[in-house]
Amino acid sequence: MTLLSLLLDNEENGKKLFLLGNEAIARGALEASVSVVTTYPGTPSSEIGDTLYDLHKEAGIKFQFSVNEKVAVETAFAASISGVRSLVFMKHVGLNVASDPFVTTAYTGTRAGMVVLTADDPSMYSSQNEQDNRHYAELAHIPMIEPSNPQEAKDFLVKAYEISEKYNIPVLFRTTTRVAHMRAPVALGKIEKEHVSVAQFVKDPERFVSLPSNALRLKEKLIEKISEIEKESDSYDLNRIERIGSGGIGIITSGASFNSVMDVVNEYALDADILKIGLSYPAPRDMISAFLSEHERVVVIEELDPYLENNVRITSQINGLKTIINGKIDGYFSYSHEFTPDTVAQSLSKIMGFPYTPIVAVKSVLPPRPPVLCPGCPHRATYYAVERAVKMMKVDPVYSSDIGCYSLGFYEPYREADTMISMGSSIGLANGFSLVSGRKVIAFIGDSTFYHSGIEPLINAYHYGLNMLVMILDNDVTAMTGQQPNPGSDTDTEVAPVKIEEIVRGIGISDIAIVDPYDTAVTLKAITSALRNDGISVIISRRECAILRDRKMQKNGKLQVYTVNQDKCGLCMNCVENFACPAIYIEDKRIKINPDLCDGCGVCSQVYVCPYRAIEVEHASI
Amino acid sequence: MPAFNIILTGEGGQGVVTAGTILSQTVMDSGYNVIMSELHGLSQRGGSITVEVRIGEIYGPISFKSKYNLLLGFEPIEAMRILEQISYPMDAVVNSEKISPIYLGIRDLEYPDVDAMLSNLPQCIRLRRIDASRIARDAGSVKATNIVMLGTALEASVPGLTLEGLENAIRSRFSGKLLQLNLDALHLAMGKMERELPG
Structure with missing residues (x-):
């Protein structure tokens, strides 16, 4: 039996599965009869979505990868006040984006149970800050539950719905990386089969329209609720x-x-x-x-x-x-x-006062191995082309980067990230850089991040006639968190893909090019042309994520692998030092390609990377 | 029973997390409590990756740094990155096949002499080398390197870890060609260990 069918199986009641905290939370949602689930992918919360996305149809759950966390919370809230239990989850910084509706939902209160899950990231394994979202509970006067392990993550989630419905208030469920990504045995509970997934909103504008006249009264009621929960907090065994x-x-x-x-x-x-x-x-x-x-x-x-x-x-x-x-x-x-x-x-x-000898870290003499863009990653080809174009045009731009795999453009040899703050900030900061200096700004933003919060700053930039080149790196998925679909993805017949170029043109921007980054010549030409433009240029660098492409290629049984023809190689080192694909390495003073890592994109074989044309197709393997 | 702590390390894409999960599942099915740590997110293919598997009456997924019993190193630099911090008795199995970090090429540096570093480890570390990637290729694909490494753990007195248990955990996780590949790799590792890992 696959993990998904084990998670769905009610006959497994009492059985122990070895579950990731996030998988246990997915099971908890089933046991709590949650019917609407919304999220924007973010580590360390992503696997809750991956699990529930895969089983939502069979479980009768309405599931959405929302365009951003704010929309996710609003969608889940509307479900709750219509009488349907909802779960919305995000990484810690996602709650910053969703904080606007989040705070006011406490005032109006909820009807069917609603849980807002935040996954915090102490030590910042994959985050831009280490904020402690427990403050949000206090700030919003929303009760908060913190599990310590996968078993509690599942069991406490079920209790969170009891509390939410008893007091008609959303509950903040706070995990951290080491709970979300801890695997441990989890004893399953019962899945209640009866759940409501369709309901009609019963109007009560005095409660749900948060005008000051209503909100002041609601605030007083909220403080009473919290005081009541505090008095009864011993009764939940938490x-x-x-x-x-x-x-x-x-x-x-x-x-x-x-x-x-x-x-x-x-x-x-x-x-x-x-x-x-x-x-x-x-x-x-x-x-x-x-x-x-x-x-x-x-x-x-x-x-x-x-x-x-x-x-x-x-x-x-x-x-x-x-x-x-x-x-x-x-x-x-x-x-x-x-x-x-x-x-x-x-x-x-x-x-x-007990004896403890602190661990003293030995200074490492080993080379670092930070995360890198995968072999075949289209972002590498884009960064390489931008770097070449900037050199050819002799410009010294500010690189304004964003949240996604492409933030790895920070590392050598690309060094094409001077700033990176928050989702959508590449274009937001480009507004400010352009406003105060005449210097060219190049903003890098991925497709998912563009839909999430890149559109508003682009409207601002167009409205004020600012000067920037926006590189939209469109790989068709939210890649860094595990290849989740986004509004541009054409995943099934029930969704309508949103085209980035139509959004950009709709704003009024006319200098727009769409390139395939695997075609270095065309990409270079588009970038040099945009760098000559004074105003807003948008280049959509479009090529699906290499991991997605691999999955398809492997299904079709074909993957080309490249090799270095040593008779032609001039050892100029450009492929190693400037293109920097993990598959290309030096051994015995020769440049070689590791066939286990080569992804067959062929970008390194093009003349702009290998002037000797020494990189050739070796063979097709699986 | 004191806790038994295993650390698995390698490069993202080598199947370190999968190996940790199969190992844990095997141990759990033998009736032991087991907790595993894994990290997701910025671990695209190519970065360092470390997984811990803890067995016994423990609460958290992270071990005391002075309490590892076994290291499974899927790549020499990554194994050494852990071992250079350790000066107490433990078992370590290190795959011989090197994967160059791109950092070396960019800086025009050679792959460090990890072989020399490994042979100069403190006496208390019982080191074994195995050409796990080659054994995996002999079994059909380098993708089975993680299963070969798991096979080596059978010699390290891991509570609850048996050949039969590993086979069952592999059977419940894979099917078809991949199942056969992984079972072949496991059995090939068993044969090789006697020859290449003489204590």
Whole structure:
């Protein structure tokens, strides 16, 4: 049986599957009878979408990869207030985009259960910042649940819907990378077969039109709800005390930090009780107060910001307690990086006085192997062509880059990223650069990011007559997060692909070219021509993601592989040093192509990359 | 039982995550608790990738850095990147086949002499080398390198890991040609280990 059929199978009730946190969340959505699911792909939340996308039809779920997180939240909210349970999920920075509707949904409240999942990324494995989205719960007055492992991720999600429906309020479900991407045995629960997927919105404008006259009243009601949830927070079994110690020292923790704490406490046989908080907003202050009273010293261990610690200190102050509180505000724990058993043990040893020898990292003498554009990646061909064109035209542009695989253009040898801030910021920043200087700006943006938030800044640029070249790298998918479809994709008969060139022309921009980056000559010509233009030029560099192409080629059983004809090779090193494909390497002073890695794109064989024409088709393999 | 911690490392695209999942599934099916860490996202083909598999009564997916029992290194530089940080007893199996990071070409640098570094490791690290990629090619495709590496783990007293268990986990995950390739690779690895891994 495939994983998908195991996930769908209700007969598996009680059986344990080895699931990724994100797969467990997908199963949780099935067990909670969620009927509408929306998302914009973002690591570390993406596999929830991959899993639910694959099984949504069979499960009777309406699923959308929305154009962006704001639309995803609005869609899910409308489903909820129409009486259909909804789940919307995104990476942490996605909630910044969705924060506008998110905050106000708390005021109006919901009807059928609605969960907004944010996947935070301590240590920034694949993110541009390390923001702690627990603040959003406090900011919006929306209850928040934090699981520590895949089993809890599934079970707590089901409880999140109970809470959402009991109080008619959305619930923020916060995971982090090490929960979302942790694999562990998960005991399955029952899938409730009865779920509502079609419903009619019952009007109540005094509640759902957030004019100030309504919103002020709703705000007061919201604060009452939160106070009620706080009073009842013990009844959900989301917060619990592990009594391991003899009562001297207590540790308060949540989420992924709980796992590190438990591993440290067990490894060093520490004398400490642990209060694990799963419903972290509103903070269970009565429980915290009682825990503080029972211990002489309480240590708060949490990743990123002192969210719990602030609540613990506030609770202590309100109740006039004398318990010593340690955490990160007094300097024991870090505000950045994920916690590991080693980092937790190191800080805790200073407080509790047990012997711990810190790990001292040896300075590596090895060459780095950062993530790279795949062999055959069309972005490599585009970056190479831009670099050549800029040299030929003797211009020194500002490179304004964006979020996607192509942000790897930052690395050598391309170095074609001077700025990268947020989704769509390539064109947004190009507005500002163009406004204050006469210098040429080249903005790089992918198709998915363009639909997500590149259109508005392009409208702004056209409206104000700014000067920029926008390279839209259209590979037909949201590639970096795992090849999810986007509004440009023609995935099945139920979707209408949106053409980027029609959007651009619709704005009024006339200097637009569409090129195939695998054709270096044509691409170079289009770029040099655009660099001569004073005003807005848009080049759509269109070629499907190499990973997608591989899948199709392998299905058809054909993949060309290239080789270097050593008799023709002039060892100019251009392919190695400037084109820099992972398949091309040097061995015994010769340039070679690794047939296991070669993707057969053939760009390196073109005269603009290999002036000796020494790179030739070797053979067709699978 | 103390925790048993395995670290698998290689280059994105070598099947490191798949190997970790099959290994974990095998151990779980033998009745052990197992937790695995994996990272997705900016791990396109070509970057360093590391996966941890932890067996026992543990909570988190990350081991203490001083507590690894076994390293499976799919690529010499990536194996060495872990091993250069370690100075306590553990087993390590390292694939011989080198994959040059593009960084070397761009900087006009040679692939470092990892062989020399590996032969100078502290005595406490029990190192074994295996030409896993070649064995995988002999089985039919370099894609089965990860299964060959898993086969080597059978010699490392991993709790719950047996040949039969591995075969079952492979059977439940693959079908058709890929299933045969992976089973062949596993069996070929078994034969080779006696000859190429004499302790």
